[in-house]
């Protein structure tokens with residue numbers, strides 16, 4: 013953990029019932045609202061993954077107790093607070109897409125803040141379902157944040173705490189600490205920050221072949237710019253393993269559709285060079301797992317405009333998993349009360365979330381727990397990758413299970 017700040021960023025997923033104060037908590041930690049679009053599955057069915065970064069600092073002067081903050085100065089003694097750990101809080105909109113996203117990007121989440129509001133009985137339905145997702149993912153780095161404790165008083169908060177402890181019995185969060193906070197007043201946020209710095213997180217191997225998910229892409233050129241001054245396309249995303257450096261030759265897969273025929277698709281990987289990188293606050297020359305990284309490439313910006321490269325993966329040339337159009341998975345159904353008992357059938361449409369890619373597909377084969385799906389667009393994924401599977405019930409897409417490729 014000591015080297016986390018040099019070698020990467022701690023990615024923290026946020027889960028919890030929709031009205032339980034996740035956004036206010038994120039604001040209390042990062043002093044900004046999460047960058048999440050309200051529409052979940054829109055144009056190209058891409059899910060907008062929200063990132064909010066913060067730098068946790070510790071006061072040099074305060075020892076008993078230690079003082080943690082995300083401001084420059086210590087609130088206790090006004091002394092200088094020194095950087096300890098960079099974090100990136102990840103969020104996705106809605107309830108269904110949040111759960112699907114958590115499964116799809118599980119390999120880039122290091123820890124979870126699980127938000128439960130004290131002014132409602134625990135567990136609420138969505139709280140139960142989010143806990144189910146954490147159990148599926150086996151994430152053990154969990155901190156339970158008991159929000160809105162100011163609304164219920166001390167006795168109410170204690171009673172609610174007992175409900176939480178009862179609820180987490182037998183789950184991955186059984187031993188998770190419970191931190192009461194009042195986000196709107198930033199009360200007890202310092203204790204939460206301290207707990208985050210004490211999480212035991214396995215460090216990624218910087219020697220591994222780099223692998224990055226693309227979560228954003230854009231054209232940074234102003235309209236009408238003359239050709240000589242044009243910048244290449246920019247892709248943004250999160251490195252899951254390995255390290256990328258300025259000057260690296262990279263491959264972006266599955267790349268772009270180069271078919272001239274409107275009815276057919278032919279995806280070709282893009283090979284390009286990293287011209288520059290940015291971590292959201294400054295230009296950098298190398299990047300490690302965690303956080304949102306922006307990469308300036310030599311790709312034609314027409315390919316990267318308006319998030320059109322979201323869902324791609326990036327790595328060194330020839331070191332990425334192959335492109336797949338037919339995905340064969342072991343399917344596990346999630347226990348949800350509001351989903352009818354109905355087996356997956358041939359030709360059924362499914363929405364699959366794999367990494368940052370969200371793809372429509374049709375079932376070709378469904379035999380017991382083995383499901384084979386033909387995807388509308390190819391994706392790039394290793395075997396063993398977890399895939400979130402949404403099914404359509406009465407005109408609504410519901411997360412109904414997950415697959416393992």
Ligand code: ZN
Pocket residue numbers: 071072073074079086087088089090091
């Ligand atoms: Zn201090």
